[in-house]
Amino acid sequence: MKKYVFLPTPSTLRSFLINISLLLLISNACxxxxxxxxxxxxxxxxxxTGVRLGTDVLALIKTGYEDRFSGWEVNADVDFHRYFLAIxxxxxQRSIPxxxxxxxxxxxxxxxxxxxxxxxxxPYKNVLFFGVRYARSSFSEEFQAFxxxxxxGDADATYTNQDVTARWFELTGGLKVKIWKFLWLGYTARFxxxxxxxxxxxxxxxxxxxxxxxxxxxVATWGFNYQVLIRLPLRGKDGDAD
Amino acid sequence: MIKKVxxxxxxxxxxxxxxxxxxxxxxxxxxxxxxxxxxxxxxADTVAMVGVTxxxxxxxxxxxxxxxxxxxxxxxxxxESEISFQRLNRDAAITDRLLLAYRSQIQFVSEDCGERFLxxxxxxxxxxxxxIQVVNASPGNTTSTNLVVYRCPQTDLMRVGFRQLNMDExxxxxxxxxxxxxxxxDFSPDVLSPDDTANAFLLPLNPAATSARYDFDFxxxxxxxxxxxxxxxxxxxxLCGTQLFFADLAVVDSDFDKVIVVxxxxxxxxxxxxxxxxxxxxxxxxxxxxxxxxxxAANVPVAVIGITADYTTETFYPNATVSSVTxxxxxxxxxxxxxxxxxxxxxxxxxxxxxxxxxxxxxxTGMQINTLQVISSGFISPPQVLDEEIRFPANTVNVAIVLx
Numbered sequence: 001m002k003k004y005v006f007l008p009t010p011s012t013l014r015s016f017l018i019n020i021s022l023l024l025l026i027s028n029a030c031x032x033x034x035x036x037x038x039x040x041x042x043x044x045x046x047x048x049t050g051v052r053l054g055t056d057v058l059a060l061i062k063t064g065y066e067d068r069f070s071g072w073e074v075n076a077d078v079d080f081h082r083y084f085l086a087i088x089x090x091x092x093q094r095s096i097p098x099x100x101x102x103x104x105x106x107x108x109x110x111x112x113x114x115x116x117x118x119x120x121x122x123p124y125k126n127v128l129f130f131g132v133r134y135a136r137s138s139f140s141e142e143f144q145a146f147x148x149x150x151x152x153g154d155a156d157a158t159y160t161n162q163d164v165t166a167r168w169f170e171l172t173g174g175l176k177v178k179i180w181k182f183l184w185l186g187y188t189a190r191f192x193x194x195x196x197x198x199x200x201x202x203x204x205x206x207x208x209x210x211x212x213x214x215x216x217x218x219v220a221t222w223g224f225n226y227q228v229l230i231r232l233p234l235r236g237k238d239g240d241a242d
Numbered sequence: 243m244i245k246k247v248x249x250x251x252x253x254x255x256x257x258x259x260x261x262x263x264x265x266x267x268x269x270x271x272x273x274x275x276x277x278x279x280x281x282x283x284x285x286a287d288t289v290a291m292v293g294v295t296x297x298x299x300x301x302x303x304x305x306x307x308x309x310x311x312x313x314x315x316x317x318x319x320x321x322e323s324e325i326s327f328q329r330l331n332r333d334a335a336i337t338d339r340l341l342l343a344y345r346s347q348i349q350f351v352s353e354d355c356g357e358r359f360l361x362x363x364x365x366x367x368x369x370x371x372x373x374i375q376v377v378n379a380s381p382g383n384t385t386s387t388n389l390v391v392y393r394c395p396q397t398d399l400m401r402v403g404f405r406q407l408n409m410d411e412x413x414x415x416x417x418x419x420x421x422x423x424x425x426x427x428d429f430s431p432d433v434l435s436p437d438d439t440a441n442a443f444l445l446p447l448n449p450a451a452t453s454a455r456y457d458f459d460f461x462x463x464x465x466x467x468x469x470x471x472x473x474x475x476x477x478x479x480x481l482c483g484t485q486l487f488f489a490d491l492a493v494v495d496s497d498f499d500k501v502i503v504v505x506x507x508x509x510x511x512x513x514x515x516x517x518x519x520x521x522x523x524x525x526x527x528x529x530x531x532x533x534x535x536x537x538x539a540a541n542v543p544v545a546v547i548g549i550t551a552d553y554t555t556e557t558f559y560p561n562a563t564v565s566s567v568t569x570x571x572x573x574x575x576x577x578x579x580x581x582x583x584x585x586x587x588x589x590x591x592x593x594x595x596x597x598x599x600x601x602x603x604x605x606x607t608g609m610q611i612n613t614l615q616v617i618s619s620g621f622i623s624p625p626q627v628l629d630e631e632i633r634f635p636a637n638t639v640n641v642a643i644v645l646x
Contacts, residue, residue, distance in 0.1 A: 098353040143350045145357050151299050151315050159348050204349035204360060216349075216360060 045081040047235065049125075052077050052176070052184060054229030059090065068096050071209070075227050077115065084115040086131065086172075088225075092209045100146045107139020109210025111170065124178045133170035133190070137210045138163065143203060159203040166208045168195040170223075182230045190223040269351060269358035271381045272318045274342075274388040277311035281373060281392040281479050282510060286310040290330035297324045313385060318346045318359035322367070332399070332446065333434060341368040364388055373481045394482035395510035398449060400469065400491065402456075403442040403514045407500065407603050409522045409610075409634045417441045418520060421461040428455040444512055447471060449486050453494055458518075467496040467518065491515055500605050521606030522634040525573040527593065527614065529580075529625075530566040530639040537628055541565035544645065547583040568636050573597060573609040577617060589620040593641070595632070614640055622646040 056073035063070045071092030077084040088111040095104040115131030143159045169192070176186035192211055205214045212221055278287040288310055294303040298317045316323045325340045345363040350356075364379040366389070373392040381388055405415035419441050424433040429448040447469070448454040455468040472490040477483060491506040493516065500519040508515070531544045543565045548557040553572040571593065572578045579592040594617040600610040611632040616625045623644040632640065 096350075096353055098356065100356055101350075103350040143348065143357070145348065145350070147348075147357060149318075151301055152317050152319055153299075155319055200347070201345070202347060204347045206350040214349075 041081060048078045048080060049235050050079065050231045050233040052229045052231045054184070054186070054227040056090070057226045057228055058224070059092070069094055073225065075225070075229065079117075082117040082120045084117065084127070084129065084131070085112075086115050086133070087112050088133075090210060094207050100148075102144045103141070103206060105139055105141035105205075105207050105209070107137055107141075107164075107209035109135060109137035109139075109208075111135040111210070113170070113172070115172065126178055127176040127186075129172070129174060129176070131172045133172055135168050135170060135192075135210055137166045137208050139166070139205075139209050140164065141203075141205060141207070143206070161200045161203055161205060164198050164200055164205060166195060166197040166205070166211060168192050168211055174225075176227075176229065178231070182232070184227075184229040184231055186227040186229055188225045188227070190225070191220060192223055193220040266351070266355035268383050269355060270318065270360075271383050272316045272346070272359055272361045273313050273385075274316055274361075274364065274381050275311060275313050275386050276389045276391060277387045278309070278391050278393065280395065280510065281481060282395045287391075287393050288511075289327075292328040292330060292335050294328070295326045311387070316342065316344060316346075316361055316381075318348075318361065321346060332444070338370040339368065340366070340371065340374070343367050392481070394479060394485070396512075397485050397487050397508055397510070398447045399444045399510070399512050400447055400488075400508060400515045401442055401444055401512040402467075403517050405517045405519045406635075407519050407522050407606060409524060409602055413502070413603055414517065415519055420458070420518075423459040423461060425459070426457050442514060447488050447508070449473065455495075465496070465498045465518070467498060467501055467516070468494040469516070470494045500603060519603070521608070522602060523570070524600070524602075524608035524634060525571040525611060525632060526568050526634060526636045527571050527611075527632060527640045528566060528568045528636040528638065529591075529641045529643060531564070532642050532644050535623065535626055535642070535644050539642070541639075542645070545585060547585065549583070550581045552579040552581075566639065571595065571611060571632070573611065591619045591621070591625060591641075591643070592617040616641065619643075 052075075054075045056075065059071045059073050063072065069092065071090060073088060073090030075086070075088045077086040089108070090110075091108045093104070093106040096102065111133040113131055113133035115127075115129035117127045117129050119126050119128045140163060141161045145157060145159070147155045147157070171191040171193075172188050174186060174188035176184055178184050195208070195211060195214070197205060197208070204216060208214050212223060215221075278289050279285060280287045288308050291304045291307050291309050291312070293305045294312060294314060295301075296303075296314060296317065298320065303314055304312055314325060322341065322343050325342065327338045327340065328335055329338070343365050344361050347360050347362070348357050349360060351358050362380045364376055364381065366374050366376060371391045372394040375390045375392070376388065377390055378386060378388045404418045404420040406418040407415040419439050420443070422435050422438050422440075422443070424436045425443065425445065426433055427445070427448070429451065434445060435443050445456055452472065453468055453470045455466060457466045458464060470492045471488045474487045474489060475484055476487060478485065487508065489507045491503055493501045493503060496518075498518045499521040502517050502519065503515065504517060505513050505515045530541045532539045533542050543563050545563045546559055548560040549567060549569060550557055551569065551572065553575070558569055559567055569580055576597060577592060577594045579590055581588050581590050594615050595611045596613040597609040597611055599607070601607050612630055614627055614630045614632065616627060619625050621643055623646055625644070626642045627640065628642055629638045629640045
């Protein structure tokens with residue numbers, strides 16, 4: 001009898017990894033919940049204990065080694081008991097030359113939202129969080145293209161989108177881990193959806209700063225950030241373990 | 243510390259796995275699907291397309307094709323496209339114009355794929371069609387229907403079929419091609435179906451009268467039929483307005499062997515309304531040439547200069563190579579002598595038979611011929627009678643001539 005070996009395609013491998021990560025996140029959250037004791041919460045608990053400021057390492061690395069990308073992103077959050085107010089601000093530019101044209105864009109974006117921590121009893125104040133974001137981007141792009149078509153002929157044209165605005169929402173999840181003293185590392189996985197842009201009559205956006213590649217056939221996309229953060233305590237020794 | 247770094251690396255791998263490579267195949271969505279339907283029943287309408295042209299390109303799409311739908315590329319450099327559909331209608335080419343407006347947006351896809359154009363907001367600005375509907379204003383990458391063109395019913399086209407009647411009880415007969423040089427009517431100077439061969443023709447009725455005469459000019463011979471009918475003016479489909487409908491078709495006059503009305507009202511798509519029928523030939527004997535005797539022997543090709551009969555001056559099969567011949571017996575006498583001219587000389591064969599008057603299909607009078615026998619023959623081996631009865635169609639061999 002013939003045996004068939006099914007090798008995972010990139011898409012199935014991707015789905016597998018995503019499922020595993022979600023499983024880990026959820027199981028981790030559940031275990032933490034079991035360990036959580038039902039304590040009473042006072043108003044004092046909602047006074048912020050610290051502010052984290054950080055930057056997206058991936059954006060900096062890509063800026064360093066990719067000629068076609070330049071960008072940065074800063075992140076900040078402040079805690080209110082187990083909830084965090086999170087704000088991100090960033091900028092990116094792409095410049096993509098290819099055989100028959102050149103694409104470039106430049107824009108800034110911000111995200112604002114809230115996270116909920118599921119590691120409330122962690123002595124190091126590590127954070128496992130899920131949250132939501134509202135995001136907006138403002139950008140311009142230019143596309144110079146030499147187009148060939150067997151029916152409609154050739155054309156050499158430049159298309160531009162000026163001052164386009166886009167907004168979308170994100171479901172976020174991730175970890176922020178205390179590494180040493182004030183130094184923290186973190187990642188954020190982002191499920192971006194409900195994208196809407198201002199009217200772009202001649203050209204559909206290709207790349208929206210903060211959102212990524214715009215595909216009209218896809219209703220959502222994924223994103224990741226890897227952050228290096230510094231946590232500045234606001235209440236002195238607030239119970240953090242070193 | 244190690245645990246934390248491990249977690250971090252795991253999700254770094256996860257991020258890399260999510261990088262997406264675009265597929266460059268079939269990126270543009272500028273191809274629209276147009277389907278043709280009949281308003282009467284919403285079913286597919288077959289259109290005899292001469293060609294479709296779109297302004298901005300010299301390409302001709304669907305040249306000389308029968309189609310129920312077309313897929314056409316829109317000009318993505320423009321925001322409007324004028325499409326001309328040239329099609330055949332009643333032997334004449336007519337052009338329907340369609341002006342479409344849409345939004346065309348370019349998008350940079352990737353370094354490997356380049357750009358693509360996306361068409362949306364498709365709308366009809368002008369149209370010569372009876373009715374047109376936008377069912378999907380955003381063409382996709384795969385074949386889909388974006389526009390549906392509806393056609394009002396043609397109420398005046400009568401379908402006329404040709405049939406060969408046989409020596410049996412089947413009153414319909416078998417399909418028969420009519421080799422037509424042209425058909426003329428008593429209400430139009432136009433010659434219909436010039437130099438056409440078909441087993442059925444679509445003929446227009448005269449909306450201004452209650453009868454119409456059709457004269458058929460065949461490659462060999464001619465015939466005519468006059469049809470009577472009743473007209474009713476009514477609105478069946480609001481989009482089509484008031485139309486004239488024809489009913490109660492009946493044969494007024496004809497010189498064809500037999501004419502029967504099988505459907506006395508006009509339908510679209512047309513169904514056969516009348517059958518022009520030809521009576522069977524009751525006197526055709528089939529003679530085969532063979533090298534050996536016996537019923538199962540094979541026919542062999544023979545070169546003949548011509549075959550004559552003792553009752554006519556006509557020469558059958560002049561300068562032909564044949565393995566069998568079908569020849570008319572003289573149904574006015576009991577004997578027919580055929581003279582078959584070969585290159586080597588002329589050989590006679592004399593056939594005798596019995597005749598009985600018979601009427602097929604009520605109108606086809608003739609002689610039923612049977613008890614066929616070879617009375618005399620100039621062939622060395624006596625010809626064999628394999629079937630004593632004359633049949634139509636003459637599918638069986640009556641007489642086998644064994645060539646020495």
